[in-house]
Amino acid sequence: MSQSANVIEMKDIVKTFGEVVASNHVNFEVKKGEIHALLGENGAGKSTIMSMLSGIYRADSGDIYINGKLSRIRSPKESMELGIGMVHQNFRLVDTLTAVENIILGEKSNKWRGSSWMKKKIEEIEELADKYGLTFPTKVPIWQLSVGEQQRVEIVKTLYRGAEIIIFDEPTSVLTPGEVEQLFLTMQELKRNGKTMIITTHKLKEVMTIADQISVMRKGTMIAQMSKEEATIQSLANLMVGQNMADEGFSIKVIEKGKPILDVQNLVVRTKLRINAIDRINFSVHEYEIVGVAGVAGNGQKELAEVLTGLMQLYSGQIVFNNEKLTAPSVQQLIDKGIAHIPENRMKSGLAGSLGIIDNLMMKTYRSNARAKFGLMKKKENMEWAANLIKKFDVRTPDMVSPVAQLSGGNQQKLLFAREIDINPKLMIAVHPTQGLDVGAAKAVHEMLVQLRDSGSGVLLISEDLEEVMQLSDKILVLYNGKINGVIDRGQANREVIGQLMAGLNYKEGAFYEPEIVV
Amino acid sequence: MEIIPLIIAAAISGGTSLLFAVLGGILNEKAGVINLGTEGIMLIGAVMSAIVFIQTNNLFITLAVVLIATGFLGLLHAFLCITLRANQTVSGLAITLFGTGLSAYLGKSVAGVPIPVSIPKVELDWLDAIPIIGQIFSGLDIFIWLSIALSIILYVYMYKTAWGLHLKAVGDNPSTSDAMGISVAAYRYFHVIAGSMLMGVAGFYLIMVYSPNWIEGMTSGRGWIAIALIIFARWNPIYALFGAYFFGGLDSLGFRMQIYEFNIPSYFLKMIPYAATIFILMFIGWKNRNKPSVEPKSLGNPYFREQRL
Numbered sequence: 001m002s003q004s005a006n007v008i009e010m011k012d013i014v015k016t017f018g019e020v021v022a023s024n025h026v027n028f029e030v031k032k033g034e035i036h037a038l039l040g041e042n043g044a045g046k047s048t049i050m051s052m053l054s055g056i057y058r059a060d061s062g063d064i065y066i067n068g069k070l071s072r073i074r075s076p077k078e079s080m081e082l083g084i085g086m087v088h089q090n091f092r093l094v095d096t097l098t099a100v101e102n103i104i105l106g107e108k109s110n111k112w113r114g115s116s117w118m119k120k121k122i123e124e125i126e127e128l129a130d131k132y133g134l135t136f137p138t139k140v141p142i143w144q145l146s147v148g149e150q151q152r153v154e155i156v157k158t159l160y161r162g163a164e165i166i167i168f169d170e171p172t173s174v175l176t177p178g179e180v181e182q183l184f185l186t187m188q189e190l191k192r193n194g195k196t197m198i199i200t201t202h203k204l205k206e207v208m209t210i211a212d213q214i215s216v217m218r219k220g221t222m223i224a225q226m227s228k229e230e231a232t233i234q235s236l237a238n239l240m241v242g243q244n245m246a247d248e249g250f251s252i253k254v255i256e257k258g259k260p261i262l263d264v265q266n267l268v269v270r271t272k273l274r275i276n277a278i279d280r281i282n283f284s285v286h287e288y289e290i291v292g293v294a295g296v297a298g299n300g301q302k303e304l305a306e307v308l309t310g311l312m313q314l315y316s317g318q319i320v321f322n323n324e325k326l327t328a329p330s331v332q333q334l335i336d337k338g339i340a341h342i343p344e345n346r347m348k349s350g351l352a353g354s355l356g357i358i359d360n361l362m363m364k365t366y367r368s369n370a371r372a373k374f375g376l377m378k379k380k381e382n383m384e385w386a387a388n389l390i391k392k393f394d395v396r397t398p399d400m401v402s403p404v405a406q407l408s409g410g411n412q413q414k415l416l417f418a419r420e421i422d423i424n425p426k427l428m429i430a431v432h433p434t435q436g437l438d439v440g441a442a443k444a445v446h447e448m449l450v451q452l453r454d455s456g457s458g459v460l461l462i463s464e465d466l467e468e469v470m471q472l473s474d475k476i477l478v479l480y481n482g483k484i485n486g487v488i489d490r491g492q493a494n495r496e497v498i499g500q501l502m503a504g505l506n507y508k509e510g511a512f513y514e515p516e517i518v519v
Numbered sequence: 520m521e522i523i524p525l526i527i528a529a530a531i532s533g534g535t536s537l538l539f540a541v542l543g544g545i546l547n548e549k550a551g552v553i554n555l556g557t558e559g560i561m562l563i564g565a566v567m568s569a570i571v572f573i574q575t576n577n578l579f580i581t582l583a584v585v586l587i588a589t590g591f592l593g594l595l596h597a598f599l600c601i602t603l604r605a606n607q608t609v610s611g612l613a614i615t616l617f618g619t620g621l622s623a624y625l626g627k628s629v630a631g632v633p634i635p636v637s638i639p640k641v642e643l644d645w646l647d648a649i650p651i652i653g654q655i656f657s658g659l660d661i662f663i664w665l666s667i668a669l670s671i672i673l674y675v676y677m678y679k680t681a682w683g684l685h686l687k688a689v690g691d692n693p694s695t696s697d698a699m700g701i702s703v704a705a706y707r708y709f710h711v712i713a714g715s716m717l718m719g720v721a722g723f724y725l726i727m728v729y730s731p732n733w734i735e736g737m738t739s740g741r742g743w744i745a746i747a748l749i750i751f752a753r754w755n756p757i758y759a760l761f762g763a764y765f766f767g768g769l770d771s772l773g774f775r776m777q778i779y780e781f782n783i784p785s786y787f788l789k790m791i792p793y794a795a796t797i798f799i800l801m802f803i804g805w806k807n808r809n810k811p812s813v814e815p816k817s818l819g820n821p822y823f824r825e826q827r828l
Contacts, residue, residue, distance in 0.1 A: 077700035
């Protein structure tokens with residue numbers, strides 16, 4: 001195809017954040033009417049490039065041509081005027097407004113918004129949404145919508161504004177498999193209507209399913225551009241990660257478990273709404289053992305993690321840790337007893353985004369004599385200690401003091417692991433530890449968990465990633481409706497059985513499951 | 520029963536100054552900016568009113584000068600909080616301290632000088648004919664009607680216009696608003712300045728109608744009560760109307776009880792509105808403990824486009 005068919009041409013784009021080069025002389029072209037996948041690990045610079053197209057960041061240098069015309073995109077508004085719409089990873093929706101209000105947000109025509117005008121708009125938007133098979137409730141605030149529905153609102157928002165080029169930034173990372181399928185159908189429908197789409201992702205299977213054309217980025221540089229026919233999952237993985245690591249099978253040796261470290265008996269956790277989120281469960285975690293907890297989100301995983309880390313108190317039953325019964329322990333007591341925690345949302349409850357590396361690393365140990373004397377921080381020792389830790393855990397950072405919010409997700413997670421493993425935990429509670437991480441970082445996380453087990457700690461791994469749970473766990477508990485709906489040992493696990501247990505098959509309301517049933 | 524319309528009328532005249540300040544505060548906070556400068560801005564409004572009116576004897580010029588002076592303070596707060604992204608609490612407190620000091624200095628020449636003003640009153644015969652209601656609303660001054668109209672106008676503005684939708688979006692989620700082509704800075708500047716002008720009008724009303732001579736620090740905490748009232752009113756201009764009259768009623772109740780010589784120390788009576796503020800906030804917090812908060816979600820947070828989320 002000729003050069004003129006490029007709807008987007010980015011030439012020699014450079015963008016730096018502090019000392020981190022997010023985009024290093026990048027060239028990027030997209031042809032009209034295609035679905036173009038931009039592939040790369042987290043922190044490869046995909047989002048940065050896309051944010052430049054949507055006017056959120058400005059390039060330090062380089063040119064952007066839209067429809068063959070040199071364009072300066074200085075704001076989201078200008079991007080919109082050029083016909084570019086973006087479906088963000090973290091949705092750009094105002095939670096408190098309804099779907100329709102969000103879609104018409106920013107519209108300048110017609111200042112008066114009486115009820116007849118709103119009714120007309122609702123009809124107009126419902127019609128537009130129907131055209132592409134996108135349905136969502138239009139009259140309730142956004143926060144009441146499911147994630148999939150919110151994404152549909154985002155898509156309709158770009159269409160309503162007449163977008164011809166739609167950018168999807170990691171659109172599948174928040175969706176269930178069913179929702180992903182539906183999204184892909186929508187994208188095909190959009191393509192039939194002549195829209196051009198860019199999808200950024202690090203999931204290879206999705207790229208091979210949906211894309212026509214593929215570009216691969218790594219560490220801020222554009223590595224390769226090819227059509228789908230030229231690509232294979234293996235070749236893409238190698239390009240993306242940069243080394244032949246993707247095909248290395250993951251090996252974990254089976255070792256004898258030690259004495260029980262955590263024993264949960266008849267545990268009930270009750271939420272504020274007086275619902276038993278965890279309902280009379282029994283299980284134990286031993287030394288030298290990884291216990292995986294599988295289940296569909298919202299079946300009690302969050303409460304289980306919170307009660308074991310002191311963020312929530314149990315309602316009845318008991319938790320025995322290291323032969324000691326825990327009654328209403330504080331978070332601090334549990335840390336001191338040797339329970340480490342990788343929380344579900346690392347930026348919300350794991351790290352303090354605006355603080356630097358050292359401060360984040362010290363958060364659990366700042367009281368100790370190694371870190372402080374008479375309440376004063378030992379600056380020099382702490383600096384050395386932190387430098388050692390980030391070297392040991394391979395955290396890549398420009399320096400020790402810039403805010404950790406600026407690190408990529410993988411580096412944040414490694415930093416979190418560095419802090420938690422450094423306290424020599426007897427028990428590690430890891431919740432969705434690889435969520436949103438790329439292949440390389442996820443592998444590093446898995447290795448750290450296995451190493452922890454091999455050195456004698458117990459690990460409770462709560463995850464929605466079935467692959468991960470099956471790979472790592474010596475024993476898998478399946479949570480359904482706050483109860484353990486089945487226990488499966490390593491080797492006996494297969495996807496179908498776990499899937500059925502997760503979906504609540506074999507589950508009887510009110511039935512009490514004995515611990516340690518092997519399915 | 521004669522006394523009830525009197526109490527209500529007193530509540531209205533006592534609450535009108537507060538109402539202007541609360542409406543101004545709502546505009547600020549809806550855009551996502553806390554304005555703790557209310558007390559200082561009211562004082563500047565009041566002292567400028569006294570000075571200009573004694574010089575010119577012209578109500579319009581007085582009001583115009585008040586709007587300019589307090590609009591300028593609003594601009595200062597906006598510049599600090601929006602452009603320089605300073606801490607809004609500190610900036611607001613600085614403006615209150617500045618306004619308190621400056622008004623005391625400027626007001627020296629007019630301290631205690633009675634202001635010979637007559638505010639136009641609205642006489643509506645058909646309204647007077649209605650029992651009780653007629654008694655309450657008979658002969659209220661024009662600014663009271665203006666403040667009531669303003670509450671309704673702002674309500675319509677906030678809930679029935681494109682600007683109102685944008686304002687809510689800017690206060691709740693500035694980065695999304697920005698992505699949707701709404702100028703966050705423009706909305707914030709406009710509403711902080713307009714809101715500050717309303718706080719100036721609150722000072723103007725206080726000195727021109729409620730207590731017509733300048734006394735240093737004469738707002739005596741009304742600015743702070745107005746800030747609490749914003750929460751009481753749940754950021755709704757119509758609720759603000761009732762909230763302001765409620766506190767206005769408490770204020771004049773304390774005042775009147777002194778006249779009737781109840782055997783209660785006057786300091787105690789003066790304390791009533793402030794103690795009520797504490798109790799009402801506790802009550803509201805308790806009542807709404809399980810409801811989603813209606814506070815603008817990004818209240819107090821400066822917006823910076825390139826900040827990583």
